Structure formats: C-alpha cells, structure tokens
Amino acid sequence: MRRRPSLLLFLAFWLAVPAAVVAHAATPPEPVTVKLTPSVIRMGTFYGGARVRVEGTAPAGSGVIVAVRGVGATEAFKKVERLGPIWVKTGNVSISGVPSLLLVFSSKPLESCLSRDELDRLQLDAPAVKRAIQIRPPQQGADRLADDFLKLKMLQATYRIEGGGIRTTPTGGSRQRYTSDFDWPKSAGPGTYMVSVSTCQGRAAGGDLQVPLKVVEVGFPAMLADLARERGATYGILSIVVAVLAGFGIDFIVTRLFKKKMMATH
Amino acid sequence: MNTIQILLPVAGLSISLPVLVGVGMVVGFLSGMFGVGGGFLMTPILMMLGIPPTVAAASDSCQIVAAASSGTSAHLRLGHVDLKLGAFLLTGGVVGGWLGVRIIQIWRSMGSADLYITITYVVFLSLIGGYMFWESLRSLRRGALEPKPHVTVKREGLLGKLPFQMDFRRAGIRHSVAIPFLVGGLVGVLAAIMGVGGGFVMIPMMVYLLAIPTHVAVGTSLFQILFTSAGVTYMQAITNHTVDLMLVVPLAVGSALGAQLGAQVGKRLRGDQLLILLASIVLAVTLKLAIGLVTAPAVSLSN
Numbered sequence: 001m002r003r004r005p006s007l008l009l010f011l012a013f014w015l016a017v018p019a020a021v022v023a024h025a026a027t028p029p030e031p032v033t034v035k036l037t038p039s040v041i042r043m044g045t046f047y048g049g050a051r052v053r054v055e056g057t058a059p060a061g062s063g064v065i066v067a068v069r070g071v072g073a074t075e076a077f078k079k080v081e082r083l084g085p086i087w088v089k090t091g092n093v094s095i096s097g098v099p100s101l102l103l104v105f106s107s108k109p110l111e112s113c114l115s116r117d118e119l120d121r122l123q124l125d126a127p128a129v130k131r132a133i134q135i136r137p138p139q140q141g142a143d144r145l146a147d148d149f150l151k152l153k154m155l156q157a158t159y160r161i162e163g164g165g166i167r168t169t170p171t172g173g174s175r176q177r178y179t180s181d182f183d184w185p186k187s188a189g190p191g192t193y194m195v196s197v198s199t200c201q202g203r204a205a206g207g208d209l210q211v212p213l214k215v216v217e218v219g220f221p222a223m224l225a226d227l228a229r230e231r232g233a234t235y236g237i238l239s240i241v242v243a244v245l246a247g248f249g250i251d252f253i254v255t256r257l258f259k260k261k262m263m264a265t266h
Numbered sequence: 267m268n269t270i271q272i273l274l275p276v277a278g279l280s281i282s283l284p285v286l287v288g289v290g291m292v293v294g295f296l297s298g299m300f301g302v303g304g305g306f307l308m309t310p311i312l313m314m315l316g317i318p319p320t321v322a323a324a325s326d327s328c329q330i331v332a333a334a335s336s337g338t339s340a341h342l343r344l345g346h347v348d349l350k351l352g353a354f355l356l357t358g359g360v361v362g363g364w365l366g367v368r369i370i371q372i373w374r375s376m377g378s379a380d381l382y383i384t385i386t387y388v389v390f391l392s393l394i395g396g397y398m399f400w401e402s403l404r405s406l407r408r409g410a411l412e413p414k415p416h417v418t419v420k421r422e423g424l425l426g427k428l429p430f431q432m433d434f435r436r437a438g439i440r441h442s443v444a445i446p447f448l449v450g451g452l453v454g455v456l457a458a459i460m461g462v463g464g465g466f467v468m469i470p471m472m473v474y475l476l477a478i479p480t481h482v483a484v485g486t487s488l489f490q491i492l493f494t495s496a497g498v499t500y501m502q503a504i505t506n507h508t509v510d511l512m513l514v515v516p517l518a519v520g521s522a523l524g525a526q527l528g529a530q531v532g533k534r535l536r537g538d539q540l541l542i543l544l545a546s547i548v549l550a551v552t553l554k555l556a557i558g559l560v561t562a563p564a565v566s567l568s569n
Binding site: 046048080224249 | 560
C-alpha cells in the first residue's frame with residue numbers, strides 16, 4: 001500500500017513523455033504570426049486618426065495578404081436617376097452582403113498570387129466584392145449600382161482594395177518578416193474590425209489568421225455620444241443652451257473688448 | 267498640413283478644428299450681415315467636409331442658434347429688432363412649418379417628394395434672388411437715397427382695411443397682425459419644404475411686402491430664426507439623435523464671431539447695397555444648384 005503513489009508517478013511519467021513527443025511531432029509549423037499595433041484605437045476628444053501596423057512572420061517565398069474588414073450591414077441609399085433634363089433622387093436602395101470597411105494589402109499583385117476562385121472566396125478584390133453585393137429591391141441597372149457602390153466606398157476611403165502596401169524581409173531561415181503600415185480611415189467609426197492575415201502560394205491561399213481591431217470612443221466624446229443616444233431631450237436642451245451661451249457670450253466678449261471702438265462708430 | 271483635430275462623436279469621425287471655426291466665421295459673417303441663418307450654405311459645406319448629411323443638417327440648425335443669438339444681440343443694441351413684429355412672424359412661421367411638413371408627407375406618399383422639393387428650391391431661389399437683384403440694382407442706379415425720417419408707413423387700400431391693425435414702431439409700419447402672420451406662415455411653408463431656416467426668403471418678403479427698412483428686417487429676421495432653429499434642434503435631438511455638439515461648438519464660436527463682424531459691416535452699407543449682395547449670393551447658390559441638377563453625378567447613389 002505504501003508503494004502505490006511512487007508507482008503511479010512512475011507510470012504517469014512514462015505515459016506523458018511519449019504523448020508529449022507525439023503531440024509535438026503532430027503540430028505543424030505555424031504558417032503566419034501576427035502582431036497588431038495598436039490593437040485598440042481610442043478615439044478621444046482630439047483624435048486625429050491613427051497609424052496602424054500589422055507585422056509578423058510568414059513562410060519564406062509565399063505572398064502575404066492583410067485584409068481589414070468591418071462588420072457587414074445593410075446600407076441605405078437613394079438612387080439618382082435622370083428625369084427629363086434633371087438628375088434627382090428617385091427611390092431607396094439597400095445594399096448588403098459586403099463589409100462596411102475593406103482594406104486589402106498584399107506583398108505581391110493579387111491576380112498573380114491567387115486564383116479567381118480564391119479571390120472570390122476571400123472577397124479580396126473589386127470583382128469579388130461586386131459579385132457578393134446584394135441589392136434590394138432587385139432592379140434593372142444593378143450592375144451599374146454595384147460599380148457605383150464601390151466607387152462611393154473608395155471615395156469615402158472605407159474601401160481600399162488595390163493591394164500593395166506590404167514590405168517583406170527574409171529572416172534567414174524558412175521564414176520571412178512582413179510589415180504593413182497604413183492610416184486608419186477617419187470615416188471609420190467605433191466598432192470591432194477583423195484583421196486577417198493569409199499567405200498565397202501556387203495561386204492558393206493558406207494560413208488564415210484573424211485578430212480583432214477595436215475602435216472605441218473614450219472620455220468626453222464617449223459621454224456625449226451616450227447622452228445623444230440615450231437622453232435625447234436632455235441632450236437637445238443642452239445643445240440649445242450651449243449654442244445660446246456661445247452666441248451671447250461671444251457678443252458680450254466682443255462688446256467688452258471693442259466697446260470704445262463700437263461706440264465711436266455709432 | 268497638421269492641424270488640431272477633434273472627434274465628432276455622433277458623426278463618428280475626426281475633423282480639423284481651425285477649418286470648422288473658419289467655416290463658422292464665414293457663414294456667421296453672412297448671417298450677421300444679411301439676417302439669414304446660413305443653412306443653405308453651411309449644410310452643403312459640412313457635407314463636402316465628409317460629415318453625413320443627417321448630422322450636417324441637424325448640427326447646422328444648432329449652430330444657427332448661436333449665430334442668431336449673437337446677431338440678434340448685436341442688432342438689438344443697434345435698435346434693429348422689432349420684437350412685436352418678430353413674435354407675429356414667428357407664430358406664423360410655426361404654423362407654416364407644420365403645414366410644410368404635411369405637404370412633404372403628401373409628396374412622399376406620391377413618391378416624388380425629392381423632385382418637387384428640388385423644383386421648389388430652384389424656382390423660389392431664382393425668383394427671390396432675381397427680384398431682389400433687379401430692385402436693388404434699380405435703387406442703386408437712382409443713387410443713394412436720402413435717409414427717410416422715422417415715420418410709420420400706413421398701408422392704403424385693401425391691406426389698410428384689414429382688421430386688427432397694429433403699430434410696429436421699431437419697423438416703422440402699421441399693419442393688420444394677419445399680414446406678418448401670413449408672411450411668417452408662407453416662409454414657414456417654404457422653409458419646411460426646402461429644409462432651410464428661411465431667412466433669405468423672409469428678408470425680401472419683409473422689405474418688399476411689409477415695407478420694413480432693410481436693417482430692421484435683418485435684425486427681426488435673426489430674432490425669429492433664433493427660435494425656429496432652436497425648435498428644429500430640439501426635434502432633431504429627440505427624434506434622429508443627429509445633433510453633434512462637438513461639431514456645433516467650434517462652428518458656433520466661429521459663427522458668433524462672424525455674426526458680430528457681419529452686423530458691424532452691414533451697418534456701414536445702405537439697404538440697397540445689402541440687398542444686392544444678398545441677391546448675388548442667392549443667385550450664385552441657385553446657379554450652382556441648377557448646374558448640379560443637369561450634370562450627371564459621379565455615382566448614381568446618394569446618402
């Protein structure tokens with residue numbers, strides 16, 4: 001009875017060692033690593049945009065693709081059509097099926113790196129995004145509307161899908177280091193965005209790794225945004241009071257500062 | 267150029283602070299000088315800066331409160347505000363605004379609201395701008411007028427026979443209270459349909475229909491704009507939640523400063539000079555709008 005604990009330890013040791021060896025042999029080398037700086041963008045009072053760096057390592061010789069996506073949501077627009085000689089807004093159109101934000105960077109040209117099927121599957125270029133666009137209500141001229149949606153998103157800087165923008169440097173082994181620096185679009189609001197890093201080789205994609213990038217309002221702007229959403233009446237009265245105070249306050253200051261001059265001109 | 271940026275929490279984007287103050291000053295200057303709210307200029311400028319249209323329109327109405335407060339205060343000191351007349355115009359404006367909203371609802375149910383609104387906008391702007399320009403030009407050609415003695419203008423004929431005649435001493439007119447009420451109502455209808463404060467419609471109506479001296483028209487118009495824009499701000503805050511206070515404050519400071527300057531510069535100009543300048547601005551905006559209407563847009567989608 002006294003020998004039982006040491007016997008159990010002996011057995012556990014000889015079972016654990018081979019299990020660890022087998023487990024180690026079964027783990028494939030990590031295809032990509034990723035580090036995001038910053039991982040949280042804090043939008044304070046004097047927020048003026050942010051510079052984001054995505055970096056890590058990938059197998060040497062492969063292409064690296066970084067895609068940043070916003071959550072897909074239905075976006076409402078007005079359709080502009082020609083009525084006689086004038087262009088007017090004629091009806092509502094909603095567009096869904098695509099991310100609210102899409103930034104794609106690559107170390108090699110996307111068309112040479114991935115097959116059309118892979119580009120479509122991963123929604124990495126303009127034709128792929130265009131195929132995924134759903135327009136409601138269904139209508140004639142949907143193709144042009146899809147083109148115009150992409151054009152509008154690019155004008156707003158929330159879509160950047162021409163690739164490029166990744167530097168790679170060999171690390172001396174079977175790995176390479178990659179770095180992508182980009183300006184976070186100012187028009188991209190608070191929310192959680194997904195940064196995915198994948199590799200491409202032989203026109204096939206691999207090693208997809210995703211990390212979240214959070215954009216949050218902090219401090220005074222966060223408090224104001226909450227107040228505007230949750231307490232509309234209070235916020236409305238506060239806005240009017242602030243505006244009236246600014247108006248009469250400036251008038252008071254200007255009158256005090258330039259009193260003599262103003263009196264002289266009367 | 268690196269300038270101080272501020273975050274607009276409701277719009278969800280950041281923007282240059284000096285640019286906002288500068289835009290506010292320019293529009294505030296026009297506001298103080300001509301007695302207009304400046305919404306017809308400010309909202310498109312904000313949209314050009316990348317601010318969503320709903321936030322631009324709602325925040326603009328709030329900054330007009332600041333410009334109108336500052337301008338009204340300056341004009342009160344100069345003796346250019348007829349409070350009694352302003353109260354009747356305001357009452358009419360509220361009723362007219364309600365009627366205008368109902369008209370838009372009917373047009374929306376017919377599915378052609380945007381078309382009618384656009385046509386109303388262009389037609390009225392060109393008519394008002396053109397008439398103001400023509401009248402002011404005629405007045406300028408006649409040369410500088412002798413300053414009129416401050417006497418009350420009495421309406422002859424049908425207008426003079428209307429009931430509830432009242433003296434508006436500061437404006438120097440005697441009218442039935444129904445007249446400013448109806449003028450306010452008409453401007454309210456147009457303002458609601460066109461989505462603007464209505465100052466640039468109100469000023470020519472006051473000058474040409476009610477025979478009010480231009481400077482008093484400017485001051486009194488600002489006084490009533492202060493209340494209508496405050497009402498719109500409150501409604502926008504409780505229904506759409508699109509008033510961005512961080513956007514309003516720099517615009518308000520800029521426009522309040524600009525309004526002071528505008529009131530001082532306006533004081534140095536004659537009525538016809540003021541009107542021809544305002545007419546030129548209205549016609550320029552109309553022309554830009556008309557060109558935009560017949561030019562194919564870059565994209566066939568709009569927010």
